[in-house]
Amino acid sequence: MSRNFQVVNKSVRKIDALALALGKPMYAGDKVPPGALHIKFLWSPHAHAVIKSIDIRAAEQLPGVRCVLYHGNVPRIPHTTAGQGYPEPSPYDTFMFDTKVRFVGDRVAAVAADTPEIAAAAVAAIQVEYEVLSAVLSIDDAMKDGAPVIHDEPDAFAKIPVQYEPGKNLAAFVGMDVGNLDEGLAGADVVVDESYYAHYAQHCPIEPHVAFGYMDPEGRLVIVTSTQVPFHVRRIVAQCIEMPIRQIRVIKPRIGGGFGVKQEVLMEDVVAMMTVRTQKPCLLTFTREEEFVSSRTRHPIRTRIRLGAKKDGTFTAYGMDCLSNTGAYGSHALTVVCNCGSKMLPLYRAKNIHFTGTAVYTNLPVGGAYRGYGATQSSFAVESAMDELAEKLGVDPLALRQQNHIVSGETSPVFRALGEGKAGVEQSIGSCELAKCITLGAKEIGWKKRGDWRKKTGRMRRGIGMACLMQGSSIPEIDMGAASIKMNEDGSFNLLMGATDLGTGSDTVLAQIGAEALGCDVSKIIVYSSDTDMTPFDVGAYASSTTYLSGAAVKNCAEKVVKQILAVAGQMLGRKPSELAHGDSVVRAKDGSGQVTYSEIALHSLYNAEQHQIGAMSSHITHKSPPPFSAHFVEVEIDTETGALKLLKYVAAVDCGTAINPKLAEGQTEGGVMNGISYALTEEYLFSATGRMTNASFQDYKLFSMRDKPEIKTILVPSYEKTGPYGAKSVSEICINGALPAIANAIYNAVGVRLREGPFTAEKIWRGLRAMGAKA
Amino acid sequence: MNAKTIQLTINGEARSVDVGAGESLLHLLRRIGFTGVKNGCDEGACGACTVILNGRTVNACLTFAFQAAGGRVETIEFLGNFENPHPLQKALADEGAVQCGYCIPGMILSAKALLDRKAAPTDEEWSLHLDGNLCRCTGYEKIQSALRKLVAAQGGDQ
Numbered sequence: 001m002s003r004n005f006q007v008v009n010k011s012v013r014k015i016d017a018l019a020l021a022l023g024k025p026m027y028a029g030d031k032v033p034p035g036a037l038h039i040k041f042l043w044s045p046h047a048h049a050v051i052k053s054i055d056i057r058a059a060e061q062l063p064g065v066r067c068v069l070y071h072g073n074v075p076r077i078p079h080t081t082a083g084q085g086y087p088e089p090s091p092y093d094t095f096m097f098d099t100k101v102r103f104v105g106d107r108v109a110a111v112a113a114d115t116p117e118i119a120a121a122a123v124a125a126i127q128v129e130y131e132v133l134s135a136v137l138s139i140d141d142a143m144k145d146g147a148p149v150i151h152d153e154p155d156a157f158a159k160i161p162v163q164y165e166p167g168k169n170l171a172a173f174v175g176m177d178v179g180n181l182d183e184g185l186a187g188a189d190v191v192v193d194e195s196y197y198a199h200y201a202q203h204c205p206i207e208p209h210v211a212f213g214y215m216d217p218e219g220r221l222v223i224v225t226s227t228q229v230p231f232h233v234r235r236i237v238a239q240c241i242e243m244p245i246r247q248i249r250v251i252k253p254r255i256g257g258g259f260g261v262k263q264e265v266l267m268e269d270v271v272a273m274m275t276v277r278t279q280k281p282c283l284l285t286f287t288r289e290e291e292f293v294s295s296r297t298r299h300p301i302r303t304r305i306r307l308g309a310k311k312d313g314t315f316t317a318y319g320m321d322c323l324s325n326t327g328a329y330g331s332h333a334l335t336v337v338c339n340c341g342s343k344m345l346p347l348y349r350a351k352n353i354h355f356t357g358t359a360v361y362t363n364l365p366v367g368g369a370y371r372g373y374g375a376t377q378s379s380f381a382v383e384s385a386m387d388e389l390a391e392k393l394g395v396d397p398l399a400l401r402q403q404n405h406i407v408s409g410e411t412s413p414v415f416r417a418l419g420e421g422k423a424g425v426e427q428s429i430g431s432c433e434l435a436k437c438i439t440l441g442a443k444e445i446g447w448k449k450r451g452d453w454r455k456k457t458g459r460m461r462r463g464i465g466m467a468c469l470m471q472g473s474s475i476p477e478i479d480m481g482a483a484s485i486k487m488n489e490d491g492s493f494n495l496l497m498g499a500t501d502l503g504t505g506s507d508t509v510l511a512q513i514g515a516e517a518l519g520c521d522v523s524k525i526i527v528y529s530s531d532t533d534m535t536p537f538d539v540g541a542y543a544s545s546t547t548y549l550s551g552a553a554v555k556n557c558a559e560k561v562v563k564q565i566l567a568v569a570g571q572m573l574g575r576k577p578s579e580l581a582h583g584d585s586v587v588r589a590k591d592g593s594g595q596v597t598y599s600e601i602a603l604h605s606l607y608n609a610e611q612h613q614i615g616a617m618s619s620h621i622t623h624k625s626p627p628p629f630s631a632h633f634v635e636v637e638i639d640t641e642t643g644a645l646k647l648l649k650y651v652a653a654v655d656c657g658t659a660i661n662p663k664l665a666e667g668q669t670e671g672g673v674m675n676g677i678s679y680a681l682t683e684e685y686l687f688s689a690t691g692r693m694t695n696a697s698f699q700d701y702k703l704f705s706m707r708d709k710p711e712i713k714t715i716l717v718p719s720y721e722k723t724g725p726y727g728a729k730s731v732s733e734i735c736i737n738g739a740l741p742a743i744a745n746a747i748y749n750a751v752g753v754r755l756r757e758g759p760f761t762a763e764k765i766w767r768g769l770r771a772m773g774a775k776a
Numbered sequence: 777m778n779a780k781t782i783q784l785t786i787n788g789e790a791r792s793v794d795v796g797a798g799e800s801l802l803h804l805l806r807r808i809g810f811t812g813v814k815n816g817c818d819e820g821a822c823g824a825c826t827v828i829l830n831g832r833t834v835n836a837c838l839t840f841a842f843q844a845a846g847g848r849v850e851t852i853e854f855l856g857n858f859e860n861p862h863p864l865q866k867a868l869a870d871e872g873a874v875q876c877g878y879c880i881p882g883m884i885l886s887a888k889a890l891l892d893r894k895a896a897p898t899d900e901e902w903s904l905h906l907d908g909n910l911c912r913c914t915g916y917e918k919i920q921s922a923l924r925k926l927v928a929a930q931g932g933d934q
Contacts, residue, residue: 017869018861020877021884023812023852030811204912206816206824207878256814256878257912288817503876503913663872667918671875674915698821698910706916707907714917 003658006583007515008726011663012522014508016254016501026254028226029210029285036212036281037066037112039274040119042126043294044101044108047135047363047691048148051099054109055127064114065122066278071097074273078155079239082331082368083229083263085478085539089421091164091171091330093156096240096269101130102150102328103363104692105293112274112282135363137691139302139325142169142360150328150361160421162334171326172334172359176341176417181306184317184352188308191317192389196305197757198377198740200685201298203370204703207256208286209295211268213275216249221272224251228262228502229540234532240269241276248272249533258502259675260369261296263542264331292696296368297685299336299359300325303381306354307389313403318350322378324359327366333359335420336367339374342424343627344382346412347470348404353414363691369542371672372736375471376679383467383741384756387748397745398442401468408432425476427624431719431729434468434629437653440715441466444651445633453752459640462648463750466633467741472625473721473730474545479621481550482536483557485514486615487565488526489606491585491598493518497529498538499550504732505664506546512660513551513725517558518565519583520598536617544730547660549622551725557618564614565598568605572596626721628729630654632673632738636746643766645747647677647710652735655717658727662716665731669714672735678704680739684759782845786810787854795841801827802836804844805851812852812881816910823909826882827851833889835908852881855888863926864888871922875913883909887923896927 003009016026025031056068078092097107109126113119136142136150151166158164163173185191211225221243227233230250238245255262267284274282286295301324308317322340326333337357345353370376390397406412411428418424442448450464483497495514501507511525518525529535538550566577569587573580573594580587585598596604605614633651638644652669659665682702686695695701720727740758748754753768779794786805795804802825805813816824818837825836828850829843856862861869864884874880883906890897890905897905902923911919 011872013870014872014874017872017874017877018858018865020874021865021869021880022856022858022861023881025811027811027814027878029806029815205876205878206822206910206912207814207876208816255876257876259912285815288819288822503878505872505875663918667872667875667914670915670917671913672915674917675912697819698817699819703910703912705903705907705910706920707903709903709916709920712915712917 003727005516005726007512007522008660009658009662011661012508012512014505014664015511015527016507020254027207027256028212028224028253031224031253032212032283033214033281036283037114037278038116038119039110039112039270039282039284040116040123041110042108042123044104044106046101046130046132047104047137048133048150049101049130050133051101051108052129052131056109058125058127059111059122062118062122062125064118065111066280067112067274068109068122069097069270069273070109071099075242077240078157079236080331081265083232083265083540086235087159089160089162089334090332091156091158093151093166093330096273103365105365106328110270112278135691136169137363139323139360139362142362150363162421169361171330171361172337173357174334174338175356177354178413179352181317181319181352181354185306185308188316189311190309190389190392192305192307192385192392194305194385194388194756195302196381196384197302198300198380199758200300201679201683202292203259203261205257205259205261208288208291209262209267210285211271212281212283213271214281215275215279220247220249221275222249222251223268223272224253225268226255226262227252228258228500228542230500230530230532231498231537232540233265233268236265237268237272241272252500252530255502259371260373260542262502263369263540264296266295288698289696292701293365293693296331297365298370299367301337301340301377303340303378305381305385307385309389309393313393313395313400315348315350315404317352318345318348319354320345320378322357324357325362325364325367326359327362327364329366330359331366331368333367336374338418338420340378342414342418343375343471344378345414346406347468349406365693371733373733376737379467379469379737380740384744387745398438398447398466402435402438405434405468406432420475420478425623430626430723431657431721432629433655433717433719434631436717437629437631437655440717441631441633441651441653444713444715445635445649450749453749456750460637461640461750462635462637463746463748464633464635465742465745465749466631467738467745469630469632469734469737470627471544471730471734472627473548473724474622474625475543476622476625479539479543479545479549480619481538481553482617482619483550483554484536484615484617485557485561486613487561487602489599489602491602492524492526494526494528495554496535497550497554498535499546500530500538500541502541504668505661506541509547509660509664510551510554514554514558516726517555518562520585524585544733547728548724548730549620551728553618553620555725556620557616560616560618561614565601568601568614569596572601572604624723626723626729628654628656628731628734630734630738632742634742634746636743636750638747638750638765640751640769643762643769645681645760645762645765649711650677651713651715652738653715653717654731654735655719656731657719657721657724657729659716660726660728665716666714668732669735670712672732673712673739674704674709676736676739679758680743681759782842784844784846785848787850799841800837801839801841801844804841805836810851810853814878814881816878823882823886824879826885826909828885828889833886852885855884867922867926868919871918871925873914873918873922879909879911883911883919
């Protein structure tokens with residue numbers, strides 16, 4: 001649906017791009033006050049142990065050591081590090097420092113010192129006596145009778161009424177049924193019942209976590225941090241160090257990538273405590289190894305899919321049981337596993353639907369929010385199972401999807417049943433161009449040439465696979481965004497937002513939305529985000545919410561400002577507002593009798609008559625979470641002698657509503673696709689027998705580089721989402737979900753090897769080929 | 777600790793700076809204000825700390841500060857400014873190739889090193905040359921297209 005837009009739906013240059021390319025000091029680590037102390041952690045060497053004693057005297061006595069923190073000298077306050085709305089759906093199972101360690105890399109103590117070297121020496125000087133406990137190093141071990149209890153502390157609890165049984169290592173459980181799955185399966189002609197495992201991975205922002213604190217001249221605590229959630233940081237820090245919120249200011253400068261890992265209040269509590277204790281600026285920067293081991297990861301999830309279908313392809317049953325490893329703490333445990341169901345179950349129609357989501361504690365690295373947020377894990381399972389079902393039915397997997405996917409005007413009982421820690425919100429699908437995504441993507445990849453793997457010969461064999469995807473746009477009736485706008489003498493506007501640009505370009509996208517409504521060029525918008533003292537509240541950058549939710553807040557706010565502009569212009573021109581039109585930073589009388597510029601209007605309102613500041617503030621919540629839809633296609637070539645896989649081409653066709661900035665929407669898609677590919681093919685956590693990650697470096701954990709990149713083709717398929725600002729939906733998360741299933745399906749199509757666990761290394765493919773050969 | 781004074785030229789300016797024993801060039805440059813040099817991994821694997829030392833790109837994290845004694849160092853701050861950005865800076869900004877931007881200074885300096893040697897690199901040459909500069913945001917697609925467009929605009933014969 002085309003609209004006559006002036007500023008949105010245009011690829012204006014990202015407003016901070018040039019400054020960043022010039023290397024200006026824009027990140028937290030670039031702004032550290034001189035003389036800042038350096039904080040270093042002592043991390044646990046054990047997967048599971050009780051701290052019998054700690055002696056910090058030797059560390060404290062080192063010259064240059066200013067503060068040592070451990071469980072004995074900080075308040076014990078249960079909280080969650082998950083930066084979520086309040087009250088958080090993640091359990092309060094974390095303490096600044098505890099008497100127990102729960103994974104290799106857990107916090108034991110921290111030191112602030114004059115230099116990083118002194119801090120490191122002091123960390124080494126801390127004497128700890130551990131009583132090592134047996135560790136839980138797999139999902140299955142966590143649930144065994146008599147398994148070691150990881151959270152046996154009496155003060156851990158769930159803040160909201162959800163199923164939480166730490167005595168059984170159960171961090172979260174959620175379930176739903178519509179109809180009866182067993183009856184649906186019994187009534188099916190064909191059934192697929194398989195399990196798929198989406199593995200550990202890390203976000204790997206090129207900027208590791210960094211935060212510093214200082215006391216301002218009036219004794220308030222200021223924290224500058226690379227966060228996606230500045231307001232949640234303020235709230236959780238206030239909770240952890242027992243300081244009133246009014247005493248704390250959190251500033252988010254530019255962020256060097258987040259992808260969810262910076263939706264976590266991971267270090268700010270210690271930075272805050274050190275700053276308050278020493279009354280000196282304190283800096284904490286994670287090393288790359290710490291980023292891998294001690295920050296957050298993608299929850300590994302094993303998903304069992306049960307699909308039943310009639311011979312004609314109609315689904316009779318659609319069951320999903322997800323078993324998530326949340327690691328040592330329950331950060332996002334409930335909501336990620338819940339999202340496995342809520343994002344992928346509504347994608348296909350079925351009479352009988354079943355879902356369980358179980359998250360268990362283990363003594364392994366901690367899960368957290370990661371772009372895709374459960375949908376990545378479950379889409380691997382669902383979209384692989386779809387191909388397996390199509391094979392059994394003897395139909396084209398593309399056609400099977402076309403026959404069963406949700407379309408505009410339909411609803412799903414899942415929307416109401418599954419929310420985030422509470423019941424969901426009923427919604428019917430508004431905009432949906434998934435059908436077109438499938439058609440256009442199939443054409444671009446050359447679906448027709450695909451063929452059956454059994455007919456392929458030769459050493460090098462090609463295969464094509466696909467996956468359909470759906471995500472959401474914000475969390476309905478939970479998330480809130482707000483913006484304020486004020487007008488300046490030259491007709492420019494300050495746009496102040498709590499929304500948090502983590503490199504996505506949301507400052508630009510929201511400025512475009514503001515400019516469209518205000519009737520001015522985007523260069524007239526001065527964006528400031530996010531600062532808890534200066535900008536209105538926003539939950540932050542997560543849940544694919546910023547464009548859809550915060551964008552609507554900006555639009556509402558700009559519309560309020562336009563009313564004020566028209567009122568002043570009306571006085572100046574002797575006209576009623578209804579006789580006026582605005583645009584191009586000018587208000588004109590519709591009859592052509594006169595006009596005033598925005599600058600003249602601002603000057604008039606500020607200096608001449610009935611002086612006032614033209615400006616407004618708006619908040620927005622949503623009652624829907626309109627899904628973006630996407631179809632991904634990939635062509636691979638497999639060397640049947642070595643198992644080596646070559647990616648030939650990747651196509652992502654995505655319906656994100658109106659792309660407010662098409663180039664940035666493409667950029668989101670391309671970046672997510674590449675991250676997904678890298679995850680599917682190379683990225684994985686390797687552990688020792690005692691639970692230590694053994695490949696915590698970019699040398700041993702392979703990220704795709706430019707050289708590894710296949711041809712990526714992004715197709716933006718426009719729709720118009722009526723509930724979104726200028727028709728927009730989200731785009732950032734959905735694109736990471738396709739690579740695992742699409743590549744798995746392509747591998748199968750090439751050589752007949754079905755991989756149900758990533759990453760799809762040459763070795764796994766080769767072993768699969770060998771197993772087939774042995775059978776034959 | 778064990779500071780020693782070295783002379784070097786940073787971005788065209790002769791400097792005399794104290795360096796610690798074992799201090800990396802990355803640490804030195806950031807310490808004295810050249811924060812355009814980024815620390816992504818501190819182990820020579822991500823390229824965010826790329827600078828040009830005596831005409832060659834190096835990972836500043838793997839270079840001792842004293843190795844730059846008597847040498848010429850160029851950082852991203854030297855390449856351009858708002859009024860007159862380097863064509864690479866402008867090309868990447870225009871094309872949407874700068875998302876979080878953290879890898880971009882290193883990416884640009886690496887690209888410059890190739891562009892200084894070769895007027896019109898091919899996609900393959902770019903990929904090979906920029907292999908050591910990791911980006912997690914863009915999938916490299918817009919970076920590649922920016923480089924292509926730059927070469928075309930500069931009259932490259934590709």
